[in-house]
Amino acid sequence: MTQTFYGQINPPARLLMGPGPVNAHPRVLRAMAADMLGQFDPEMTEYMNQTMDLYRRVFMTKNRWTMLVDGTARAGIEAALVSLVEPGMKLLIVRAGRFGLLLSEIATRIGAEIATLDIPWGEVATLEQIEGAIKTHRPQVLACIHGDTSTTMAQPLDGVGALCREYDVLSYVDATATLGGMAVATDHWGIDVVSGGLQKCMGGPPGSAPITISDRAAAHIFARRHVEAGIRGADTTDGVRARIPSNYLDLAMIMDYWSEKRLNHHTEATSMLYAAREAARIMVEEGLEARFARHASASKAMCAGLRAMGLDLFGSDAHRMTNVTGVYIPASVDGERVRARMRNDFEIEIGTAFGPLQGRIWRIGAMGYNAEKSKVLLTLGALEAALRAEGHHFVAGAGVDAALAAYGA
Amino acid sequence: MTQTFYGQINPPARLLMGPGPVNAHPRVLRAMAADMLGQFDPEMTEYMNQTMDLYRRVFMTKNRWTMLVDGTARAGIEAALVSLVEPGMKLLIVRAGRFGLLLSEIATRIGAEIATLDIPWGEVATLEQIEGAIKTHRPQVLACIHGDTSTTMAQPLDGVGALCREYDVLSYVDATATLGGMAVATDHWGIDVVSGGLQKCMGGPPGSAPITISDRAAAHIFARRHVEAGIRGADTTDGVRARIPSNYLDLAMIMDYWSEKRLNHHTEATSMLYAAREAARIMVEEGLEARFARHASASKAMCAGLRAMGLDLFGSDAHRMTNVTGVYIPASVDGERVRARMRNDFEIEIGTAFGPLQGRIWRIGAMGYNAEKSKVLLTLGALEAALRAEGHHFVAGAGVDAALAAYGA
Numbered sequence: 001m002t003q004t005f006y007g008q009i010n011p012p013a014r015l016l017m018g019p020g021p022v023n024a025h026p027r028v029l030r031a032m033a034a035d036m037l038g039q040f041d042p043e044m045t046e047y048m049n050q051t052m053d054l055y056r057r058v059f060m061t062k063n064r065w066t067m068l069v070d071g072t073a074r075a076g077i078e079a080a081l082v083s084l085v086e087p088g089m090k091l092l093i094v095r096a097g098r099f100g101l102l103l104s105e106i107a108t109r110i111g112a113e114i115a116t117l118d119i120p121w122g123e124v125a126t127l128e129q130i131e132g133a134i135k136t137h138r139p140q141v142l143a144c145i146h147g148d149t150s151t152t153m154a155q156p157l158d159g160v161g162a163l164c165r166e167y168d169v170l171s172y173v174d175a176t177a178t179l180g181g182m183a184v185a186t187d188h189w190g191i192d193v194v195s196g197g198l199q200k201c202m203g204g205p206p207g208s209a210p211i212t213i214s215d216r217a218a219a220h221i222f223a224r225r226h227v228e229a230g231i232r233g234a235d236t237t238d239g240v241r242a243r244i245p246s247n248y249l250d251l252a253m254i255m256d257y258w259s260e261k262r263l264n265h266h267t268e269a270t271s272m273l274y275a276a277r278e279a280a281r282i283m284v285e286e287g288l289e290a291r292f293a294r295h296a297s298a299s300k301a302m303c304a305g306l307r308a309m310g311l312d313l314f315g316s317d318a319h320r321m322t323n324v325t326g327v328y329i330p331a332s333v334d335g336e337r338v339r340a341r342m343r344n345d346f347e348i349e350i351g352t353a354f355g356p357l358q359g360r361i362w363r364i365g366a367m368g369y370n371a372e373k374s375k376v377l378l379t380l381g382a383l384e385a386a387l388r389a390e391g392h393h394f395v396a397g398a399g400v401d402a403a404l405a406a407y408g409a
Numbered sequence: 410m411t412q413t414f415y416g417q418i419n420p421p422a423r424l425l426m427g428p429g430p431v432n433a434h435p436r437v438l439r440a441m442a443a444d445m446l447g448q449f450d451p452e453m454t455e456y457m458n459q460t461m462d463l464y465r466r467v468f469m470t471k472n473r474w475t476m477l478v479d480g481t482a483r484a485g486i487e488a489a490l491v492s493l494v495e496p497g498m499k500l501l502i503v504r505a506g507r508f509g510l511l512l513s514e515i516a517t518r519i520g521a522e523i524a525t526l527d528i529p530w531g532e533v534a535t536l537e538q539i540e541g542a543i544k545t546h547r548p549q550v551l552a553c554i555h556g557d558t559s560t561t562m563a564q565p566l567d568g569v570g571a572l573c574r575e576y577d578v579l580s581y582v583d584a585t586a587t588l589g590g591m592a593v594a595t596d597h598w599g600i601d602v603v604s605g606g607l608q609k610c611m612g613g614p615p616g617s618a619p620i621t622i623s624d625r626a627a628a629h630i631f632a633r634r635h636v637e638a639g640i641r642g643a644d645t646t647d648g649v650r651a652r653i654p655s656n657y658l659d660l661a662m663i664m665d666y667w668s669e670k671r672l673n674h675h676t677e678a679t680s681m682l683y684a685a686r687e688a689a690r691i692m693v694e695e696g697l698e699a700r701f702a703r704h705a706s707a708s709k710a711m712c713a714g715l716r717a718m719g720l721d722l723f724g725s726d727a728h729r730m731t732n733v734t735g736v737y738i739p740a741s742v743d744g745e746r747v748r749a750r751m752r753n754d755f756e757i758e759i760g761t762a763f764g765p766l767q768g769r770i771w772r773i774g775a776m777g778y779n780a781e782k783s784k785v786l787l788t789l790g791a792l793e794a795a796l797r798a799e800g801h802h803f804v805a806g807a808g809v810d811a812a813l814a815a816y817g818a
Contacts, residue, residue: 006459009440009683021445031418032441036430038758043420050415071480072675078657106656207678228514247515248487266481269616274418349447
């Protein structure tokens, strides 16, 4: 082992305009500089209760069970699936991108019987297709992605909850990439469980997964509750259904921990709780409608700017996420060289792509703290320079001017 | 929903002298105020590589596979068990406290065949007992806790690794409560997998679980590898053994993510990585021996002070953890009232206890940033005042003076 002592953390001031993680709001970073509290201190449990209340607003829900899973967004997805879906239960997954595939991957490990509604990357499922798949497969749980950053498309969810209730299906939606940037209308949609992350439109760091759970889903999950022997009390009873195969991601235990019972489970990740609370506080202060409009304006300007540079956008305008845009890499251009120029010369990062879209599109985000006019314009200006350097032909300045025009300036 | 806007995070300046979480080192808190990086940015992957190197020193190992699991210490425990132990495999668990029970709890959910070596709370297992249990049960994996804060006892592990190799047993140790405070001598012990947390002697926040994995354990885990369909490349091959039933806690995927392959898994929790790196950097700068001695001095002074106040310590001196001390609550005293007085009048917190020890002992920690002479003395002085107020008889000042004497002052 070498004896080097590495220097202090000192990242470059880079503008992260990819599909996330993106720059965190400075207030969120400052909140994390506060010191620890004992996990059952009244100040700590009050911060937890406030966080529950704030995320009810973020998720646009009255769900009592609205809290954090202590892990990245993926931990929230797995907590939802492992807690909802018992081995052998039938799960219908709407798959229209990489994160749809991830749902399958996780569910396979749980031992679910999986049916899929597969949609070409760049498209979304219609309500009729979803109803058809429910009728064909008769699942007990339906899972889908709201905004799949791999394709930059947002799945419409109006009516999906009602459909699921009609057919007695529990529903789960992963809203990691849209939470804080587009309306995640949990109660209006009637979706049972929705989870997210902080590192995209919430403007926080990755590492905490907000989640909300309807009463009927909570009842199903509590029927799988099993309290640890080490902390079992006289008032604790186990559920009748199959035990949840994970302890760490057991939502019954996590709900008990966040309830007045405060049954010890994990030790709440204090700094990430501070971050999650501050990110939600900023969102509530800004106002949800204003925040969604800010993202939509940034998206509109970004799309206008990219098109004015002679670039083609991926996917349909009707279902585009308003916080990340897929754009085809021109045939004459080396996509990775453009990204390198933007990073090396401008300290601006745009995203590459996964699977069938790798090397074919860039993904340019304007999320959370970065969904701002100045950042959209700076990104387009840098992209213009990088494309010029690579020999792509277009009217210099057209991208920036089109974005300015879209902003009405 | 109410329309209140909660104030900013502003916890009281409380001295946390319980069994953890404890106050974080200010440098660790400051490191978390740095902004995000793209997860595959060279600066980010370099921070990840440095973190691996730093934790090799923390775990006193040459293990290549030394990294972070993105969750609290409990996530590290479950990642180790779910990745090592296949359903139906026989697991021997040494249980001498609440966290031994937790190992059973997690392993039961995995579907392991569990055998236990049960030791009364306050004692530890001898090497002969462990060998006897291995001979009786012939397990494929052995799991135990290094320092079980529920009892404040540290399990001696010298020779346990050699024993396990002799009987072809893979070994796992949870060192959450000792990492950074007592020697966690992974290679010297010959233990295959060791995991920890930041919120105790590492002086960081809860929410990141450092872990180290021997080559032979890594080979076993990689034999269970299954790459996600969404990111599968031509160079990826699946293992032959039973697939790991969790995706989020799949150590094969986490190792691939931390390797040069950088196979996408979760999005690394950037701020917690910064915290983990800084906590380890502080430890390496201080020097491991100096750091362990600092904890041992604080423990010695704390024990001397408590005894001088006429209090009896729980468990044997020979196996006491040097960062948390169990002390009997005098029969004439209301333990919770004493804790409330200390918190309300002095902003100092000491710990209560779990299970059979609840209401019988307090647990007083001096961990990480708090394993300091001044904090030990302030805690003893506050406890003296609280005990006097509750009518416990002892020579006023005796506790503080005995601790000062133990420090040689």
